Amino acid sequence: MKIIIDTLGSDKGLEEIVKGTLLALEEVDFIPVFSGPKDLIKNLLPDNLSEDSVEFIDANEKISNDDQPALAIRRKKNSSMVMGLRYLKNGNADGMISAGSTGALLAGATLIIGRIKNVDRAALTIVVPGVKNHTIMLDVGANMDCNVDLIKQFAVMGSCYAKILFEKADPSIALLNIGTEEGKGNSLTKSAYEMLKDEDINFIGNIESRDILDNDADVIVADGFAGNLVLKSVEGVSMTILSLLKESVMSSLRTKIGGALLKPALSGIKGKLDYREHGAAPLLGSQKPVFKAHGSSDSIAIKNGIKEMIKFIEADVINEITEKMRGEE
Amino acid sequence: MKIIIDTLGSDKGLEEIVKGTLLALEEVDFIPVFSGPKDLIKNLLPDNLSEDSVEFIDANEKISNDDQPALAIRRKKNSSMVMGLRYLKNGNADGMISAGSTGALLAGATLIIGRIKNVDRAALTIVVPGVKNHTIMLDVGANMDCNVDLIKQFAVMGSCYAKILFEKADPSIALLNIGTEEGKGNSLTKSAYEMLKDEDINFIGNIESRDILDNDADVIVADGFAGNLVLKSVEGVSMTILSLLKESVMSSLRTKIGGALLKPALSGIKGKLDYREHGAAPLLGSQKPVFKAHGSSDSIAIKNGIKEMIKFIEADVINEITEKMRGEE
Numbered sequence: 166m167k168i169i170i171d172t173l174g175s176d177k178g179l180e181e182i183v184k185g186t187l188l189a190l191e192e193v194d195f196i197p198v199f200s201g202p203k204d205l206i207k208n209l210l211p212d213n214l215s216e217d218s219v220e221f222i223d224a225n226e227k228i229s230n231d232d233q234p235a236l237a238i239r240r241k242k243n244s245s246m247v248m249g250l251r252y253l254k255n256g257n258a259d260g261m262i263s264a265g266s267t268g269a270l271l272a273g274a275t276l277i278i279g280r281i282k283n284v285d286r287a288a289l290t291i292v293v294p295g296v297k298n299h300t301i302m303l304d305v306g307a308n309m310d311c312n313v314d315l316i317k318q319f320a321v322m323g324s325c326y327a328k329i330l331f332e333k334a335d336p337s338i339a340l341l342n343i344g345t346e347e348g349k350g351n352s353l354t355k356s357a358y359e360m361l362k363d364e365d366i367n368f369i370g371n372i373e374s375r376d377i378l379d380n381d382a383d384v385i386v387a388d389g390f391a392g393n394l395v396l397k398s399v400e401g402v403s404m405t406i407l408s409l410l411k412e413s414v415m416s417s418l419r420t421k422i423g424g425a426l427l428k429p430a431l432s433g434i435k436g437k438l439d440y441r442e443h444g445a446a447p448l449l450g451s452q453k454p455v456f457k458a459h460g461s462s463d464s465i466a467i468k469n470g471i472k473e474m475i476k477f478i479e480a481d482v483i484n485e486i487t488e489k490m491r492g493e494e
Numbered sequence: 495m496k497i498i499i500d501t502l503g504s505d506k507g508l509e510e511i512v513k514g515t516l517l518a519l520e521e522v523d524f525i526p527v528f529s530g531p532k533d534l535i536k537n538l539l540p541d542n543l544s545e546d547s548v549e550f551i552d553a554n555e556k557i558s559n560d561d562q563p564a565l566a567i568r569r570k571k572n573s574s575m576v577m578g579l580r581y582l583k584n585g586n587a588d589g590m591i592s593a594g595s596t597g598a599l600l601a602g603a604t605l606i607i608g609r610i611k612n613v614d615r616a617a618l619t620i621v622v623p624g625v626k627n628h629t630i631m632l633d634v635g636a637n638m639d640c641n642v643d644l645i646k647q648f649a650v651m652g653s654c655y656a657k658i659l660f661e662k663a664d665p666s667i668a669l670l671n672i673g674t675e676e677g678k679g680n681s682l683t684k685s686a687y688e689m690l691k692d693e694d695i696n697f698i699g700n701i702e703s704r705d706i707l708d709n710d711a712d713v714i715v716a717d718g719f720a721g722n723l724v725l726k727s728v729e730g731v732s733m734t735i736l737s738l739l740k741e742s743v744m745s746s747l748r749t750k751i752g753g754a755l756l757k758p759a760l761s762g763i764k765g766k767l768d769y770r771e772h773g774a775a776p777l778l779g780s781q782k783p784v785f786k787a788h789g790s791s792d793s794i795a796i797k798n799g800i801k802e803m804i805k806f807i808e809a810d811v812i813n814e815i816t817e818k819m820r821g822e823e
Contacts, residue, residue, distance in 0.1 A: 296734060306672060309680035343635060343722040351638035351719040374723045375730030390680040393672040394703045394720055398727035401704030405625060406735050409766065413759030423755025430742030430749045437738065 166194070166478060167220065167258040168471060172201030173227040173245040174265025176461040182264060183209045185444075185467025192468070193475055198258050200224050200249035224248040227265075230460070234268030238276050246270065250277040253453050259478050260454030262445055262470055264462045271307050274451040281483065283490040287450030288319050289389065289457065290326065291396060292443035296379045299442075301327050302341075303449060304389040305396045311388035316340070316357040317364060322449040322486050323384035324366045329480040330443075330473065335367045336383035341391055342371035353388060361386075374398070378438070403438060445470025447477060449486070454478050495523070495807060496549065496587040497800060501530030502556040502574040503594025505790040511593060512538045514773075514796025521797070522804055527587050529553050529578035553577040556594075559789070563597030567605050575599065579606040582782050588807050589783030591774055591799055593791045600636050603780040610812065612819040616779030617648050618718065618786065619655065620725060621772035625708045628771075630656050631670075632778060633718040634725045640717035645669070645686040646693060651778040651815050652713035653695045658809040659772075659802065664696045665712035670720055671700035682717060690715075703727070707767070732767060774799025776806060778815070783807050 170186050172179045183206055186197050196218060199206045203223040210219065226244040228237045241247055246265055250273045253261045263270050267289065274287055288304035303319045304311070320338050327336035340357055342350045347358060349371060361368045372380055374395045387395070410431070414424030424431075444466035445458035456474045458467060499515050501508045512535055515526045525547060528535045532552040539548065555573040557566045570576055575594050579602045582590045592599050596618065603616055617633035632648050633640070649667050656665030669686055671679045676687060678700060690697045701709055703724045716724070739760070743753030753760075773795035774787035785803045787796060 296738065309672075341723070343638075343719055343726070351717075354719075373726055373730075375726040375733075377727055377730055378734040379730070390672055390683075391720065391723055394670070394724050395727050397672070397702055397704040398706055398724050399731050401702075401706055401708070402728050402731040403735060404704075405707040406732060406763065406767075409625065409763045410739075410760075413763060414756065416759060419755050420759045423752045423759075426748050426752025427743065427756065430745060430752070431739075433742060434735065434738045438735075 166475060167196045167198050168474060169198045169200055169222070169249045169253055169258045169261035171245050171249050171261060171263035171265055172199055172206060173224070174229060174263065175458070177463060179205060180209060181462070181464050182467055185462070185464035186471065187211070188464055188468035189471040193472055195471070195475060196220060198222060198252065200245040200252070222248050222252055228269045230266050232266060232269060234266060234272040235276070237266070237269045238273045246273055247277070250274070250455070253455070254278050260456065260474050262456040262458055262467070262474055264458040264460055264467070267306070267457060267460075270455065270457055271448060274448045274455045278455065279452045280450050281452055281487050281490055284318055284322070284450040285315055287448045288322065290323070290446040290449050292330070292446055293377060293396070293399065294438050294442055296437060297381070298383070299331070300380065300382055300385055301330065301446070302385045302387065302392055302396065304387065304392050306389050306393035307448070308389040310390070311353065313353065313357045313360050316353070316386055316388065317360050318450070318490070319386040320361055320364060320366055320368070320384070321489050323386060325482055325485045325489060326447065326449060326477070327383040329476060329482050331383055333383060337367045337369045337381060338384045338386060339369050339372035339380070339382035341374065341385050341387035341395060343373065345371050345373060347371070407435070441466040442469060443473060444468065445473065447474075447482070452483065454483060495804060496525045496527050497803060498527045498529055498551070498578045498582055498587045498590035500574050500578050500590060500592035500594055501528055501535060502553070503558060503592065504787070506792060508534060509538060510791070510793050511796055514791070514793035515800065516540070517793055517797035518800040522801055524800070524804060525549060527551060527581065529574040529581070551577050551581055557598045559595050561595060561598060563595060563601040564605070566595070566598045567602045575602055576606070579603070579784070582784070583607050589785065589803050591785040591787055591796070591803055593787040593789055593796070596635070596786060599784065599786055600777060603777045603784045607784065608781045609779050610781055610816050610819055613647055613651070613779040614644055616777045617651065619652070619775040619778050621659070621775055622706060622725070622728065623767050623771055625766060626710070627712070628660070629709065629711055629714055630659065630775070631714045631716065631721055631725065633716060633721050635718050635722035636777070637718040639719070640682065642682065642686045642689050645682070645715055645717065646689050647779070647819070648715040649690055649693060649695055649697070649713070650818050652715060654811055654814045654818060655776065655778060655806070656712040658805060658811050660712055662712060666696050666698045666710060667713045667715060668698050668701040668709070668711035670703065670714050670716035670724060672702065674700045674702060676700070736764070770795040771798060772802060773797065774802065776803070776811070781812065783812060
């Protein structure tokens with residue numbers, strides 16, 4: 166199996182991405198296709214890596230977060246992202262992972278790769294680490310102003326992915342809303358609720374954002390505006406509280422000792438909520454496997470992202486989505 | 495000044511509400527008008543409280559969260575909430591505070607009290623305790639499917655309230671959105687941004703939900719669906735993390751000692767994020783002061799809520815909003 170690794174455009178730089186790939190190679194079997202400055206990458210690889218166990222797409226242009234996404238995809242033909250996506254499109258590899266610009270990757274997946282039939286828009290997915298279980302959430306920011314059809318497509322695609330990721334026969338699907346009762350919400354969530362009830366999925370009703378880290382759903386569907394707001398609140402509040410905690414621990418000798426005694430316990434909490442466990446998530450709806458890693462991914466996140474992508478490819482989730490969506494015509 | 499205290503319908507019960515009122519009486523001057531079962535309340539009052547320093551609205555019916563809001567307001571004529579709102583409407587008191595059903599209080603404020611001219615819908619407001627400063631957020635759940643006019647009205651009303659609450663001449667107003675740059679968001683936030691730019695307020699642009707506890711805005715405006723989602727994520731994530739922390743501390747002798755040493759520091763964090771500091775917030779747009787306290791408010795929250803309400807009444811925020819909205823015809 167060949168996995169394209171987009172080495173440019175992440176916050177932590179090319180080295181961290183390469184390091185993560187090498188970590189993944191220790192645990193799973195695949196051929197990395199590094200897209201980026203070939204010489205630079207080659208220098209980072211160990212000598213014992215044989216010539217035929219690695220490929221390169223020599224690309225020296227970078228798409229950054231400041232670039233206008235669709236424009237960057239059209240104009241930066243020599244970027245690691247565009248060259249990687251073209252390589253994937255042409256059938257030379259089985260999937261691609263990138264920690265670069267989310268907007269550009271989405272635009273690229275649509276413009277270069279194309280969408281699965283009957284999927285109107287690809288969705289940005291994330292796996293939220295929770296207290297009891299982990300939850301796939303989509304859309305978390307690709308599609309503003311969704312309609313009910315899109316929400317339904319997210320539900321079907323999320324269900325297909327959850328089957329593989331969580332190894333469950335009939336994953337539970339919830340709708341992000343402002344109340345748990347039927348009839349709550351804005352006009353979109355009210356009609357989405359009605360539609361999801363009738364869909365051939367295990368729909369368990371509404372879920373409130375207060376339960377986002379502690380719930381029973383395998384998949385939470387939302388329009389991209391709402392999903393993004395909630396995802397970013399979770400990230401922001403966690404970071405604020407943990408940094409307040411750190412500040413408190415460092416404030417005196419007494420608290421430093423207390424902090425030292427609590428350290429393993431605190432690491433446990435951080436571990437429970439560690440986004441790196443699921444280092445990347447698919448753009449669901451794309452015709453080929455494209456995974457987006459968080460911009461600030463470190464090597465562990467990249468390693469885990471690659472592993473989940475391989476699972477995704479081996480289970481042929483895209484084929485299952487394609488089959489399911491065929492019935493939605 | 496007379497303040498109506500709705501004693502029924504809160505999670506912690508009548509005693510906690512009365513206790514909070516008595517705490518407020520120790521700090522500020524007002525005549526409480528207790529709406530609820532008179533005999534029960536009387537038994538909770540100290541003997542030294544003179545007859546003419548307290549009033550009662552003898553009401554024995556309770557509106558609960560399970561009641562359909564508008565229906566409850568129409569049918570439960572003898573409820574503490576409806577009788578309280580009628581008393582306020584008739585000019586017998588200066589304001590009312592309730593920790594009962596949010597939906598019913600909103601419906602009651604509209605159906606019984608009425609709205610300020612040119613305000614299309616009253617908004618549910620909350621003061622979010624932040625790291626740097628506190629922020630008024632509205633709407634946090636009263637109005638689903640808002641249009642830009644409503645968002646503009648929220649901004650004007652929020653600005654008037656922030657002037658008083660934060661004692662600032664020109665409070666800063668931000669728009670809740672999925673990105674900070676102009677042009678980000680869904681169709682509502684995109685057009686709201688354009689409109690707020692031209693409004694006679696100190697509009698500082700978009701704010702992302704990740705910065706909700708750590709930002710420079712005095713007021714954040716949002717449609718009720720988005721505001722509610724973000725508010726509940728903040729509450730939920732804070733509670734999840736703090737309960738994980740508590741669990742960790744209790745897990746061994748070592749961590750218990752660590753926890754004891756850190757206790758003052760941890761209380762500091764809880765204090766910083768304590769919703770009780772601003773125990774209640776106004777339904778902005780109502781023609782008379784109506785404050786909503788959190789359903790689970792304890793006596794401290796009620797005390798602080800009453801104090802902020804008195805500040806709100808003394809500064810005649812409603813008159814200022816009325817004047818401002820006159821220009822919006």
